[in-house]
Amino acid sequence: MGKKTIVTIHGMHCAACEVLVERKFKKVPGVEKVSVDYKRGKAQLEGTSEPSITELNDALKEHGYSVSSVQHSDEGKNSGSERKEGSKYLMLRKEHIEVGAIFLLVVAAYLILKQFNLIPNIGISDNMTYGLAFLIGIVAAFSTCLAVTGGLLVSVANKHAEAHPNLTGAQKFRPHIYFNIGRVVSYTLLGGLLGIIGSKLILSAQISGIVTILAAAVMIILGLQLLNIFSWTRYLMPRMPKFLAHKIHDHQDGKDGKDGKAAPAVLGALTFFLPCGFTQALQLYVLSKGDFTTGALTMFFFSLGTLPGLMSLGAVSSYSKGKFHKYFVKVSAVVVILLGIFSLVSGLTLTGINLSVLNLKNGNGLPSGIELVE
16 A cells, blocks of 8 residues: 655646646656545655655646645644644735725726727627627636646647657747647537537527526636635535546556657647636536537637637746745636626526616716706
């Protein structure tokens, strides 16, 4: 029986984080088996040796995660730096204040831009614009997509460069292009397929509203998870089987019995099935639309929105650490929550529930409840 080690990990917020952490820990010398649970913030390692907290932190530091404690099988207490309750309380309180301030700033910016008609209605609705799908893609690429999809892309590109050391810089960049082409084509075609499936279900306006509400709930929960200050949200997000994400990575690594030289485009196409809350929310939306063209174009513009982040991964990764990344994720999380709230209102309207109290203006252009007297 191998030696067991239980570690506490900070910074995980979704199932994609589990996959990334497991694959990084398996590369630590002496580690043979890893099981990560992001809901509890714990990981169990088994192998021929017991890794140190330094080794584990080195394996994760480039992705923004950290290990605060390590408990070996032959120890009765943790080694490392467990936070004290008072310190955790102060840190949590600071996080809440920061999130509240960001929320107010984002809402204020939205209301000002909306007042001058500089921004359209936002949220997943019955007539969501493709521009919004593109915006959601941009946010996704700099948050959850960067964890697993970005890691897969870097791995593909690095293996190609190692196999062909004499290539020029432009030639080494080709896997990035093929990967993203495969990703865009896959999202477009499979988005259209979901639209066709939705058309066969003959969804009524009420059912479409319910699906929109589910998509809105996914976005709100995802936003709360990105904030990482409410631990209970970790138990709410629906998730695809973890083995599917590992299978895609193993396919790239050549561990599935193949030679590991599959085209990057194929791996890019398979990312449609990786665990990502943004993708799942839009998949529900296009299913409710029941139209091939709408489904294909929605997922096309979403995948197109992820291109800037994924194509410039080297530059993005340099900004994906420290305070910049910390506050970017928080702002993105608040934006996602607001998108979810607007989408929720739209879904409730489709089901026949009219939330007119949320309307900012009446027919006179004045706030609701205020009439113009002449």
